[in-house]
Amino acid sequence: MKNFFIGVAMSAVALGAGAQWAQEPTSVMGVQLGGKKEDIPRCPAGNAALKSTTVCVEPNAAGPEYGTLWDLPLNFILGGGDVRFVDGRVQLVLVAVRHDESYRRLKAILIERYGPPHSVEDKSVTTLDGAPMDSEESTWLGPNVLILLSERAGRFDRSRVAFSYRPLGQKKLQDDARDAKSDASKL
Numbered sequence: 001m002k003n004f005f006i007g008v009a010m011s012a013v014a015l016g017a018g019a020q021w022a023q024e025p026t027s028v029m030g031v032q033l034g035g036k037k038e039d040i041p042r043c044p045a046g047n048a049a050l051k052s053t054t055v056c057v058e059p060n061a062a063g064p065e066y067g068t069l070w071d072l073p074l075n076f077i078l079g080g081g082d083v084r085f086v087d088g089r090v091q092l093v094l095v096a097v098r099h100d101e102s103y104r105r106l107k108a109i110l111i112e113r114y115g116p117p118h119s120v121e122d123k124s125v126t127t128l129d130g131a132p133m134d135s136e137e138s139t140w141l142g143p144n145v146l147i148l149l150s151e152r153a154g155r156f157d158r159s160r161v162a163f164s165y166r167p168l169g170q171k172k173l174q175d176d177a178r179d180a181k182s183d184a185s186k187l
Helices: 002-014 046-051 101-114 166-185
Strands: 056-060 063-070 081-086 089-098 119-126 132-141 145-150 158-165
Touching: 081 166, 089 101, 089 166, 101 132, 101 145, 101 158, 145 166, 158 166
Parallel strands: none
Antiparallel strands: 056 063, 063 081, 081 089, 089 158, 119 132, 132 145, 145 158
16 A cells, blocks of 8 residues: 555656646545645544544554545445545545446546546556456646546555645655665665
């Protein structure tokens, strides 16, 4: 999962500046992109998070820069959504769905809400058994937000959509490069 976060951040930077996009989101499912972590209500402890009636964030064992979003408004999302914070602000929101009619439904919702993808690529992914499979990757790109919908991401039976706040994605990559340089000097 952490590798997928890194890949989306790199894509957001590599794609360069996005053109103006009338339907570019500022929030997704009630979560403000670039918004403060403390502005997202904290989930009740334990299994009560699963019964929350508003979107809330639960801390993640991977560290304070990660969290799990519960009570997202789309009922076909697998589990909760993942969120990454950079400097205490929302940089990335990621949700997964089954690769079945849920993928087609999610793609239709994204097109209805944000317009047609700015690019669509056919890619090949490899299963754990080494078998190649076709996969479609749809991208919406604006000055501040990248939406990346992967037909098969991480697993052949899972699809993912990532909403990346590009200014914080760029900062994360710069911070990581600075840290790597600093760590290398210690060797």
